Amino acid sequence: MTTHSQAFDETSDVETDLLEGDDSGASSTGHDDYDYDYELSTEGLDLEERQALRRVVGMSTELTDISEVEYRKLLLERVLLVGVWTEGSAEDAENSLTELKLLAETAGSEVLDGVIQRRKKPDPATFIGSGKVADLRNLVASLGADTVIADGELAPAQLRNLEDKLKVKVVDRTALILDIFAQHAKSKEGKAQVELAQLQYMKQRLRGWGGNLSRQAGGRVGAAGGGIGGRGPGETKIETDRRRINTKIAKLRRQLKDMKSTRSTMRQERRRNLVPSVAIAGYTNAGKSSLLNQITGAGVLVEDALFATLDPTTRRTTTSDGRVFTLTDTVGFVRHLPHDIVEAFRSTLEEVTDADLLLHVVDGSHPDPIAQIQAVREVLAEIEATDVPEIVVINKADAADPLALAPILHREPNAIVVSARTGEGIDKLRELIEGALPQPHVMVEVLLPYERGDLVSRMHSEGSVEQLEHTADGTHITGRVHPALAGDLTPYATV
Numbered sequence: 001m002t003t004h005s006q007a008f009d010e011t012s013d014v015e016t017d018l019l020e021g022d023d024s025g026a027s028s029t030g031h032d033d034y035d036y037d038y039e040l041s042t043e044g045l046d047l048e049e050r051q052a053l054r055r056v057v058g059m060s061t062e063l064t065d066i067s068e069v070e071y072r073k074l075l076l077e078r079v080l081l082v083g084v085w086t087e088g089s090a091e092d093a094e095n096s097l098t099e100l101k102l103l104a105e106t107a108g109s110e111v112l113d114g115v116i117q118r119r120k121k122p123d124p125a126t127f128i129g130s131g132k133v134a135d136l137r138n139l140v141a142s143l144g145a146d147t148v149i150a151d152g153e154l155a156p157a158q159l160r161n162l163e164d165k166l167k168v169k170v171v172d173r174t175a176l177i178l179d180i181f182a183q184h185a186k187s188k189e190g191k192a193q194v195e196l197a198q199l200q201y202m203k204q205r206l207r208g209w210g211g212n213l214s215r216q217a218g219g220r221v222g223a224a225g226g227g228i229g230g231r232g233p234g235e236t237k238i239e240t241d242r243r244r245i246n247t248k249i250a251k252l253r254r255q256l257k258d259m260k261s262t263r264s265t266m267r268q269e270r271r272r273n274l275v276p277s278v279a280i281a282g283y284t285n286a287g288k289s290s291l292l293n294q295i296t297g298a299g300v301l302v303e304d305a306l307f308a309t310l311d312p313t314t315r316r317t318t319t320s321d322g323r324v325f326t327l328t329d330t331v332g333f334v335r336h337l338p339h340d341i342v343e344a345f346r347s348t349l350e351e352v353t354d355a356d357l358l359l360h361v362v363d364g365s366h367p368d369p370i371a372q373i374q375a376v377r378e379v380l381a382e383i384e385a386t387d388v389p390e391i392v393v394i395n396k397a398d399a400a401d402p403l404a405l406a407p408i409l410h411r412e413p414n415a416i417v418v419s420a421r422t423g424e425g426i427d428k429l430r431e432l433i434e435g436a437l438p439q440p441h442v443m444v445e446v447l448l449p450y451e452r453g454d455l456v457s458r459m460h461s462e463g464s465v466e467q468l469e470h471t472a473d474g475t476h477i478t479g480r481v482h483p484a485l486a487g488d489l490t491p492y493a494t495v
């Protein structure tokens with residue numbers, strides 16, 4: 001991205017309210033507020049520079065193999081990415097578009113190019129400035145793109161206007177993420193959750209289009225206004241659509257509730273046995289599944305793809321002194337994770353909310369790990385998981401620049417650097433986990449007859465054994481256990 005970074009740099013010392021030129025025929029856009037600012041703030045900038053849609057270098061999917069090119073041409077969408085850079089540095093804007101590129105590729109698209117327009121805020125009608133839409137149209141035509149993906153959540157009207165003008169399909173970031181989730185969902189619960197999120201997204205779009213849709217055949221224009229509840233022949237198509245969607249949503253919610261109760265029975269079972277639970281959460285592609293595999297040898301799918309894991313996987317493992325705890329790998333988070341997804345995945349995310357400890361995995365080799373940490377914390381706040389004790393696990397140490405890790409360690413006192421790939425730091429992480437797990441605190445001293453081997457194992461797996469001696473009368477043990485187990489051990493207490 002060298003050349004264009006320079007172009008960004010030239011403008012980056014200009015005030016941040018700088019606007020990229022919209023249309024030079026200012027008043028024709030109908031957005032007088034922009035035009036006013038535009039006149040004031042872009043003074044001194046090269047006109048061409050202001051008006052250009054900036055291409056972000058390195059944005060096209062690299063296809064090396066000829067057969068892959070042909071395969072993609074047959075099957076996949078050829079997309080053009082478009083972003084509006086409203087705040088932050090040029091680097092932030094590029095990182096955002098690079099992430100959009102990864103998302104698009106994960107969804108199976110071939111990315112042809114990416115452009116960013118600098119504006120104070122997205123255009124309410126067309127996302128990018130309306131003058132820029134024509135440029136984008138030319139780019140679409142010259143590249144032969146069949147889809148444009150906008151880096152944001154577009155209002156229904158923005159989507160429609162852009163499609164009308166660009167004459168190709170327009171998709172926003174939210175729809176793209178939903179699409180990836182739909183492709184990756186494997187379990188019944190995962191599929192139902194994604195479908196629910198998609199329907200919620202669609203339902204909102206329907207509402208937006210309502211005013212423009214023609215009424216169903218036979219409907220009288222005045223009919224819908226005939227009174228609340230006066231539905232019938234006059235209702236709009238949108239209303240029947242919405243009703244169908246609502247019915248489907250209600251059905252999915254019921255199904256998910258049933259699935260949730262199975263899951264929470266399993267969780268309650270673990271809680272009754274007081275098995276401490278550790279949840280692995282973090283940005284998508286940070287290495288959460290790799291970490292689960294490294295710690296437990298689980299063999300969970302690891303992929304250099306975004307949102308490879310949608311279904312939580314729980315594995316049992318033990319501390320060095322034999323106490324059992326569970327580790328659960330969860331769905332990854334992303335900046336501006338669509339709210340509908342958070343809502344739909346709420347029951348799976350309860351694995352995180354209810355955990356005794358959270359391993360917040362961060363990709364230390366990412367260009368902006370701190371932004372990832374913040375994005376993850378936003379989602380954690382949304383699911384009310386901020387009270388769960390947290391260890392920040394900075395992963396991919398083998399690939400990261402140690403200098404880049406220093407500021408994270410400085411900000412996050414409870415952090416550790418590891419590599420799930422090489423195993424570096426994993427023993428230390430295990431120690432940290434063991435230290436942070438809830439400790440059994442009831443001191444017991446018991447003499448267990450040999451036929452109660454079950455209680456001996458429970459003391460190992462649920463408590464911590466401090467001394468153990470085999471005597472003629474049985475096993476003499478001192479150690480710490482949780483209150484329930486202490487109750488079961490009472491008949492054998494020696495003190």
Ligand SMILES: Nc1nc2c(ncn2[C@@H]2O[C@H](COP(=O)(O)OP(=O)(O)OP(=O)(O)O)[C@@H](O)[C@H]2O)c(=O)[nH]1
Pocket residue numbers: 283284285286287288289290291301302303304305306307308309310331332333395396397398399418419420421422
């Ligand atoms: N260099 C390096 N790569 C790693 C490390 N850990 C994971 N990776 C790679 O990072 C990519 C993502 O790993 P995953 O474990 O699937 O990440 P995840 O967080 O589970 O991702 P999602 O489930 O998609 O959210 C894979 O290509 C891994 O091989 C590491 O310590 N070092």
Ligand SMILES: [Mg+2]
Pocket residue numbers: 288289290301302308309329
């Ligand atoms: Mg994963």
